Amino acid sequence: MFTREDMTATILSNAEVAPCHYLMTLAVSKVFGQAQPGQFVMLRPVGRGFPFLGRPLGIYSLAEHADGARIEVLYRAAGKGTKVISALCEGDLIEILGPLGNRFEHKPGMKTAVLVAGGIGIAPLVFLVERLSLAALPERPGLILYIGARDSGSLLGIDRMRAFGVDVRVSTDDGSAGYRGPVTDLLLRDMASFDAATTEIYVCGPNPMLKRMSGICENHTVPCQVLMEERMACGMGACLGCTIEVRTPSGVEYRQVCADGPVFDLRSIVWR
Amino acid sequence: MFTREDMTATILSNAEVAPCHYLMTLAVSKVFGQAQPGQFVMLRPVGRGFPFLGRPLGIYSLAEHADGARIEVLYRAAGKGTKVISALCEGDLIEILGPLGNRFEHKPGMKTAVLVAGGIGIAPLVFLVERLSLAALPERPGLILYIGARDSGSLLGIDRMRAFGVDVRVSTDDGSAGYRGPVTDLLLRDMASFDAATTEIYVCGPNPMLKRMSGICENHTVPCQVLMEERMACGMGACLGCTIEVRTPSGVEYRQVCADGPVFDLRSIVWR
Amino acid sequence: MSANSRPNTTVQIGSLTLKNPVMTASGTFGYGEEYAPYVDLNRLGAVVVKGISLEPRRGNPPPRIMETPGGMLNAIGLQNVGVKAFLGKKLPWLRQFDTKVVVNIFGETLEEYGKVASALSGIAGIHALEVNISCPNVQKGGHVFGCDPDASREVTKVVKAATDLPVIVKLSPNVSDITQVARACEAAGADALSLINTLLGMSIDIEKRIPHLKNVTGGLSGPVVKPVALRMVWNTVRAVTIPVIGIGGVMQADDAVEFLIAGAKAVQVGTANFVNPRATMEIIDGIEEYLVRHGLNDVNELIGSLKTD
């Protein structure tokens, strides 16, 4: 059973790594040692009126040690709540729930992992790649990252990806780095070259990009997993607040992003 | 007209000077240069849900300089709000309203000022003494402080009082310093020696002590001013929230502590 | 809109023209004088003064207020100086400003409502009356006028008959269906509606086991009531054709904009004045900035612009 200690983290660092983007390192309890790529945590500053609800953030990296674990989250100060979180300092305590949600999957025979990230969407994919590079696979899979961002300054996590031997393909909205235009254009060019039987696509990014991805997937058969986002209260399937619509054999049904996801088959998503 | 700047202070220091007691130094705007003994400020941490309302705190000291002023407040972390304030750090901004309220008065012919403080009640009296020692009086008044506290550790402001040449008489509940028992006992012994025409008594402390003081005043004629406390919202006479009952020629009436006070003639107070 | 032309912020509350949609809420701005050091009253859309009754009232015994999470409770008990002192001592000071003065009135009987209304009519410097119907009717076992559509209609009729001033009826949120009361007041001739007044609440000192307020219960106000107020404004604007003024938890410009988008023609700023005496000034500036940022020439384009399906 989780204890108070499991629900409290100490901030080891919380630095601005790009305009409005922060990297936070947290000392957490042993229970986070089981965290898997795609899973997330709910973070909430201690003893303030605001934010009232926790904020869901994906796990960017995990390191276990003798008496606990250490996780990193890479996040954008998107609104009022994450701004408050970004103002917290080394040594501050923060309430944490997790690890929450399901995980990115891969079939034993996977030969190529294609990662598609939009902006801050890179965060959970870095953790995935770290684990894939350690995974017990017949042969080490080829790793290709397609990453898009507003400008070169907003390109995050690339160095780590390269360190894991990932082949990185960059696009920016303003052309300040790599291809100028949506990252999905870059991917589309190469789609035909991927073998649906041995390739897995992992996507994380803003909704417009995800919608373009589902357009691409209509004309291809490569399996594609997406990390979905929705407003959350409990993070554990109790409040039924974080609902999305998915296609199932028995018709369109509601799913909870926190409990049934956040990772879904991109082709099953019904976009609003 | 007050500006945003006049309503924002920078915390220069906020140190625990005794268990649960804090001394906060604030860099404030020029408008606080007019502050008078007995007046108070409303303090509220910036950009948090809690505390929602400002907390009224008396002015402990004031120093003007070229481009602004500096005030000190001496306060007890009495409840949730002041606890949050006590956790603020050097460099933090805090919302401030003031100077608010009326002031301690003294007649031109005053020869002796008798100060009666209970615990943290010392705070506004230190500012008063500082000003009295500078006041344009025919002769420098004799200054006597009767101060009571729970124990020797909770006796605050005494050194400053002595530095102003105040004759300090101490009492504690546990006898760990000076007389053991209520400070009003100490005062009562000397009451007869005070000349009502040239003496002024100034009182600040917890309600039980104030009630004992009014008992003493019934049998003596020395003028007595008291600093009253009541819950406040606006601090400027608009919400009519900080009401107390006072006796007036036209019968018992309500007064607002923030606007008509906080300083009142102790003999006029109707105690609940 | 050319870069340097400022958007129009003038709004119309029936025959009452406000230079901008920001008013002060009754009981939270005194009689204006208290806030003169912080606020340029000339910039306000309107000043709504503390509720006035025929005779002066002492109000409730203390303690009268208590902070709650994100708000406050008050049981002031409608303490006020009475019509005579208001006209003699308070109004003359307010007359010097180029703003609209709205006098909030109340009574304990229908007759009293009528008398206060007529006593305030035909007097220079008073531009409208706001009728607080959240008061107990002493002739009806202390039942609150504003909680009953019929009683609300009666009060509105009496006040309308007693004055030629625009009449704004201020609704209570402590009702099952605020649109019923709203329609009743509209039918009785109200020129506009303002809502909400405070939500009835309570809080307890668990160490002493006594209520924090001597009056036991009090009115809840502040940010906490905004979602309820916004919902009631949204319901009301679609139930009546007269202008609706939004009140409840307006702390900053964003809150005001929410009410305007929901369909309120103006807002009133209440508890915010206590925690930030310059709140009204900052809200007026913030609304204008919002209009410019969104390329709107006129605040009236914003009012009622909520998109739903």
Add this chain to the structure above:
Amino acid sequence: MSANSRPNTTVQIGSLTLKNPVMTASGTFGYGEEYAPYVDLNRLGAVVVKGISLEPRRGNPPPRIMETPGGMLNAIGLQNVGVKAFLGKKLPWLRQFDTKVVVNIFGETLEEYGKVASALSGIAGIHALEVNISCPNVQKGGHVFGCDPDASREVTKVVKAATDLPVIVKLSPNVSDITQVARACEAAGADALSLINTLLGMSIDIEKRIPHLKNVTGGLSGPVVKPVALRMVWNTVRAVTIPVIGIGGVMQADDAVEFLIAGAKAVQVGTANFVNPRATMEIIDGIEEYLVRHGLNDVNELIGSLKTD
């Protein structure tokens, strides 16, 4: 009280005995399973499960929730698995715990309320029914049962007739006078009352000018509603003789103690579970500590101990 003897925390809700006055609030604790990693269900006074209807319900389209200052809005739309799946899939798991299971039920017609109630009766592991009357009556133009004393009485009668289980009627706060509804339910045979359900609220995305909730309006919960809930509990305990359960913004032990002092025989913990899954455990411990600190041998000495004059 000897130093090491622990105070009694057992309370009686009609014929229902709770080992302590802390229950979970419907819809905020799932079917219990979700919180098993955080909460020892054996320690709970009772578990109130997510509202159950005769047939499964999909609920409202997203977005369904939004944070507000000091609280949250929800428009889940009463999504649930339906009676059959509840009995088949959820109840068996709950049976293993030494706690009381209260099933929260609702319907869109009187008949539906009756059918759900009887379908859940005479089944091992169900100890009481809580009737959510804050639902639109499809046969009465969608008018909410709980906002009308007569409709509330009817629902209570129908449910009482359909079951031998203790019946707790859960009241809506969106009414002019909650004591009227409370008395109507008591007269119709309710064994206990629980209050409050959520306050109707709304919030707007001012950049997109759309409501934050697809359903436009939603139910407000969390710390912000506590003063309103406490006031209604205080009014209700003095209006009826049956036990009252306090709900609304119970985040920590102090909040629970406030409700008990006001006269509630038990409390339900709702939104608090979302921000602190261990809230119920900490509240149970905190209440006991309060009793010890104040030298009380029995929580029943605390219940209704508010001093007023």
